[in-house]
Amino acid sequence: MAEKAMIQDNTRCIGCRACMIACKEWNDLGADVTDFFASDGYQNPRDLNENNYTLITYREEPAEAQWVFGRLLCMHCASPACASACPTGALQKLANGAVELTEWRCIGCRYCMQACPFVIPKFDYGSVFPKIHKCTFCSDRLEVGFAPACAKVCPTHAIEFGDRDEMLSKAKRRIADAPGRYVPHVYGETEVGGTNVFHLSSVPFEKLGYETGLPHEPLPDLTHKSMRFVPRIFFSLLGAFGLMAWIVRRRNERMGIAEDH
Amino acid sequence: MEARRSIFRWKSTLVAIAIIGGTFTLARFAFGIGAIANVNNAYPWGWWVGFGVLSFIAFGGCGFTLALLVEIFGQHRYAPMVRPAITMGLLLYLGYVVILMIELGRPWMGWIIFFSWQPTSALFEVAWCATLYTTVLIIEFGSVAANHYRWRRSARILGMVYLPAVVVGVSLSHLHQSSLGTLLTIVPLKVDSRWWSEVLPATFLTSSYMAGLSLVTIEHVLATHYLRLKPRVDLLGGLARFQIGLIVIFLTLRIGSLVYEGATDAALRFDWLSFLLWTEIIVGFLVPLALFSIPDVRQNKWALFASSCLLAGGILLTRLNTAVFGMRVKHWESYQPAIGEYATTFGVLATLVLIYGFAVRRLPIHREEPLDEDPAPGIAPHAAKAAV
Amino acid sequence: MAKSSNARMGTFAVFGVAVLVNLVLSIFLLDQVRRTRQEVSDLSRELASKQDVAMLRPLRVNEILERRCTRCHTDQRFAKLTGMGRPEILETIQRMREHPGSNIPSSEVREIQAALLVFRCIACHGEGVLSQIVLMPPEDRVRFLRDKVRMPDSGFRTDQVGELLRAFETLVDRPKN
Numbered sequence: 079m080a081e082k083a084m085i086q087d088n089t090r091c092i093g094c095r096a097c098m099i100a101c102k103e104w105n106d107l108g109a110d111v112t113d114f115f116a117s118d119g120y121q122n123p124r125d126l127n128e129n130n131y132t133l134i135t136y137r138e139e140p141a142e143a144q145w146v147f148g149r150l151l152c153m154h155c156a157s158p159a160c161a162s163a164c165p166t167g168a169l170q171k172l173a174n175g176a177v178e179l180t181e182w183r184c185i186g187c188r189y190c191m192q193a194c195p196f197v198i199p200k201f202d203y204g205s206v207f208p209k210i211h212k213c214t215f216c217s218d219r220l221e222v223g224f225a226p227a228c229a230k231v232c233p234t235h236a237i238e239f240g241d242r243d244e245m246l247s248k249a250k251r252r253i254a255d256a257p258g259r260y261v262p263h264v265y266g267e268t269e270v271g272g273t274n275v276f277h278l279s280s281v282p283f284e285k286l287g288y289e290t291g292l293p294h295e296p297l298p299d300l301t302h303k304s305m306r307f308v309p310r311i312f313f314s315l316l317g318a319f320g321l322m323a324w325i326v327r328r329r330n331e332r333m334g335i336a337e338d339h
Numbered sequence: 340m341e342a343r344r345s346i347f348r349w350k351s352t353l354v355a356i357a358i359i360g361g362t363f364t365l366a367r368f369a370f371g372i373g374a375i376a377n378v379n380n381a382y383p384w385g386w387w388v389g390f391g392v393l394s395f396i397a398f399g400g401c402g403f404t405l406a407l408l409v410e411i412f413g414q415h416r417y418a419p420m421v422r423p424a425i426t427m428g429l430l431l432y433l434g435y436v437v438i439l440m441i442e443l444g445r446p447w448m449g450w451i452i453f454f455s456w457q458p459t460s461a462l463f464e465v466a467w468c469a470t471l472y473t474t475v476l477i478i479e480f481g482s483v484a485a486n487h488y489r490w491r492r493s494a495r496i497l498g499m500v501y502l503p504a505v506v507v508g509v510s511l512s513h514l515h516q517s518s519l520g521t522l523l524t525i526v527p528l529k530v531d532s533r534w535w536s537e538v539l540p541a542t543f544l545t546s547s548y549m550a551g552l553s554l555v556t557i558e559h560v561l562a563t564h565y566l567r568l569k570p571r572v573d574l575l576g577g578l579a580r581f582q583i584g585l586i587v588i589f590l591t592l593r594i595g596s597l598v599y600e601g602a603t604d605a606a607l608r609f610d611w612l613s614f615l616l617w618t619e620i621i622v623g624f625l626v627p628l629a630l631f632s633i634p635d636v637r638q639n640k641w642a643l644f645a646s647s648c649l650l651a652g653g654i655l656l657t658r659l660n661t662a663v664f665g666m667r668v669k670h671w672e673s674y675q676p677a678i679g680e681y682a683t684t685f686g687v688l689a690t691l692v693l694i695y696g697f698a699v700r701r702l703p704i705h706r707e708e709p710l711d712e713d714p715a716p717g718i719a720p721h722a723a724k725a726a727v
Numbered sequence: 728m729a730k731s732s733n734a735r736m737g738t739f740a741v742f743g744v745a746v747l748v749n750l751v752l753s754i755f756l757l758d759q760v761r762r763t764r765q766e767v768s769d770l771s772r773e774l775a776s777k778q779d780v781a782m783l784r785p786l787r788v789n790e791i792l793e794r795r796c797t798r799c800h801t802d803q804r805f806a807k808l809t810g811m812g813r814p815e816i817l818e819t820i821q822r823m824r825e826h827p828g829s830n831i832p833s834s835e836v837r838e839i840q841a842a843l844l845v846f847r848c849i850a851c852h853g854e855g856v857l858s859q860i861v862l863m864p865p866e867d868r869v870r871f872l873r874d875k876v877r878m879p880d881s882g883f884r885t886d887q888v889g890e891l892l893r894a895f896e897t898l899v900d901r902p903k904n
Contacts, residue, residue: 185449187443633743
C-alpha cells in the first residue's frame with residue numbers, strides 16, 4: 079500500500095467535533111466527565127487523553143473576533159522520535175504511514191511521551207493497568223481500503239485523506255490558489271523531517287497553539303549520532319580493557335603481588 | 340557509647356523512612372501511579388527518573404570506577420576500596436531496579452525488553468547494559484564471598500570468570516553511563532538550553548566516575564569512623580587527585596557546551612534556573628575543585644569527606660537539573676515532584692543504607708586495621724569482628 | 728598548628744573558588760562579546776537604510792495622477808508640462824475641472840498641482856531618490872532643491888524653489904488617503 083497522509087485544513091473546520099465522535103466510535107473509546115469551560119472557550123476536553131485520540135482546539139483570534147480551530151492528533155512523523163525511543167519496539171512506523179502501537183509490548187516506560195515533540199502519546203495514570211494511548215491513523219481501516227474514521231465523517235472536507243505525495247501537492251496548491259486565505263506554510267511538510275498529517279491554517283500556527291520552531295531534521299538523528307557508535311565503542315573498550323587487564327595481571331604475577339580484591 | 344547511640348538514632352530514622360516508602364509503594368500498585376505521583380502527560384518522567392534512575396546509576400558507578408582503577412589501570416594500592424565499591428554498586432543497581440519497577444507503568448511486561456531489538460533506543464541500551472552489569476556485579480560480589488567463606492568450587496569457577504567479568508562490566512558501564520545522557524538528547528526542545536547539549540553522553544560518563552569516587556570516599560570516612568578502623572587517608576588523597584582531573588574535564592565539557600549551544604545568555608539571566616546552574620557549577624564543582632587542589636585538604640579525612648559531599652551534591656544537582664528542574668515543556672500542565680515520589684525513592688535509599696550497614700558489619704567488606712586507641716567496651720567485639 | 732592549617736586551607740579555598748568563578752564568568756563574558764560583535768556585524772543586513780525608511784512614506788505621485796488624470800491623459804501628456812510653474816499648472820487643472828465628467832474635487836486640487844510639479848522632477852530623478860526629502864530637516868530640503876534647480880537643464884528657475892518645496896511638503900505631509 080502506498081504511503082498515506084491526511085490534510086487537516088483548519089480554515090474549513092467548523093468545530094463540529096464529528097471527527098472526535100467518529101474516532102471514539104471506531105476505536106471503542108470511553109466517555110469523559112467534562113467541564114463546559116474546560117479550556118479556552120468551547121474546547122472540551124482540555125487535552126488528549128486515553129478516551130480522546132483527537133481533539134478540536136478552540137482559540138479566539140482577537141483581531142477578527144472569531145474562532146480559529148486546530149486539531150490535535152498524532153502527526154505520524156516520517157521518522158518518529160517515539161518509535162526510535164521505544165525500548166521494546168511497541169511503536170512502529172508502518173508502510174502505510176501510520177505510527178502504530180502494539181499495546182501488549184508496551185512496558186509503560188513513557189519514553190515515547192518524553193521523546194514526542196508534539197506531546198501526543200497519553201498515559202492513563204489513574205489506572206492500575208495503564209498503557210500508552212495515541213491515534214492509530216485507523217491503520218486497521220486503511221488495510222481494507224477505508225479512510226480513517228475522522229476523515230470519513232468530516233462534513234466540510236476539512237480532513238482529507240489520500241496518498242502522501244498527492245496530499246502534499248494538494249495542500250500546496252490550495253495555498254497557491256488562495257494566498258489570502260492561508261498562511262504560506264504546510265505544517266508537517268518539513269517539521270522534524272516531515273509527517274503524514276499536514277495542517278493548513280488561516281492564522282500563524284503558534285496562534286493555534288501548535289509547536290513551532292521545530293527543527294527540520296528528524297529528532298532520532300540526535301540520538302543516532304551517539305547510538306550508532308555503540309557496538310564499535312563496546313568492542314573497542316572490551317579489547318582495550320581486556321588487553322590492559324591482562325598486562326596488569328601478568329605484571330602482578332611476575333612481581334609476585336597477590337590478588338587482593 | 341556516643342557513637343552507638345547515634346547509630347541507633349540513624350537506624351530508626353532510616354527504618355521509618357523505609358516503612359513510609361513501602362506504604363506508598365503498596366498504594367502505587369493498588370491504585371495506580373496517579374495516586375501517589377505528580378508525573379503527568381507532559382512530564383512523564385520527573386523525579387523517579389531524575390533521582391531514582393539517573394542518580395542511582397551515577398553513584399552505582401563506584402563499582403566500575405574502582406574496578407577500572409584497580410584491575411585495569413593496575414593501581415593496586417586502591418584494592419581495599421574495591422569491596423565496598425562493588426557492594427555499594429550492587430545495592431544501588433538493585434535499588435534502581437526496584438524504583439524502575441515502581442516507576443514503569445507495566446512492570447510485569449518488563450521482561451519483553453530482552454526479547455526486543457531496538458538499537459536506536461537509548462533506553463533499550465541502558466536496560467540491557469544495566470542488567471548485564473548487575474549480573475557482573477553479582478559475580479564480582481559472589482567471588483569475594485566465595486573466597487571468604489571458602490566455598491572451594493564456586494570460588495574456583497568465579498575466580499576464573501572474575502577478570503573477564505570485570506572487563507565486560509567496565510565496558511558495559513561506559514556504555515550505559517553515557518547512554519543515560521543520550522536518553523535526553525532526543526528532547527532538545529524540552530530540556531532547557533542550559534542543560535541540553537549534544538555532549539550529554541560525555542558529561543554523564545565523566546560525572547559517573549566522579550560520583551563513584553565521591554561515594555567511595557564518603558563511605559570510607561564514615562565506615563572507618565563508625566567501625567573504629569584506621570582510615571586510609573593516603574588512598575583518599577590519591578582519589579582526590581583523580582577527582583581534580585575529572586572535575587576539570589567535566590567543567591571543560593560543561594562550560595564548552597554552554598558556550599557552543601549559545602546558552603551563555605540564559606546562564607547570565609537572573610532567574611531560578613540560572614540560580615540552580617550557578618549553584619551546581621560553583622558549590623558542586625568549583626568549590627570541591629579548589630578544595631581538592633589544596634594539599635592540606637588531601638591529608639585531612641573530614642576535609643576530604645566534606646569536599647566529596649559537595650561534589651556528590653553537585654553531580655546530583657546537575658542530573659536533577661537536566662531531567663527534572665530544567666525540563667520545561669510548552670504545555671498547560673506543569674510538574675512538581677509529589678510526596679509519594681520522594682517517599683518511594685528515599686524509602687528505597689534508606690533500605691539500601693540499612694542493608695549496607697548490616698553487610699558492612701557482617702561481611703568482610705572493610706579489612707583496614709582497627710584503631711590503636713583503647714576501644715570502648717561493647718563496641719570492641721563488633722569492630723574486631725568486622726576487621727578480620 | 729591545626730588551627731593555622733585550617734585557616735590556610737580556608738584562605739586557599741576561598742581564593743581558588745574566586746579565581747575559578749572568575750574564569751567561568753570570563754569565558755561567558757567573552758562569548759557574550761563575541762556574539763554581540765557577530766550580531767552587530769550581521770546588523771547591516773537587517774538595519775533599515777534611509778532609503779528603506781523613506782519608502783515607508785512614498786510620494787505617490789503616480790497614484791495621485793492615476794486617480795484623477797490618467798483616465799483621459801497618457802503619461803506622455805504630462806511630459807509637456809516642461810516649463811510650467813505652479814500658476815500655469817493650477818490654471819490647467821482649473822480648465823480640466825470645467826470639463827463635464829472630469830470629477831476633480833476642489834479638495835484635491837492642491838495635491839494634484841503638487842504631483843504634477845514634482846512629476847517634472849521624477850522625469851530625471853526617480854521617486855526613490857526624491858523620497859529622501861522626507862527625512863530631511865527644512866533647511867536641508869531647501870538646500871537639496873536649490874542644488875537640483877541649479878543643475879544645468881533643470882528646467883526650473885531659481886525662484887521656483889519655494890514652489891517646489893511647497894509641492895514636496897504637500898505630498899510628504901499629506902495624510903494617508
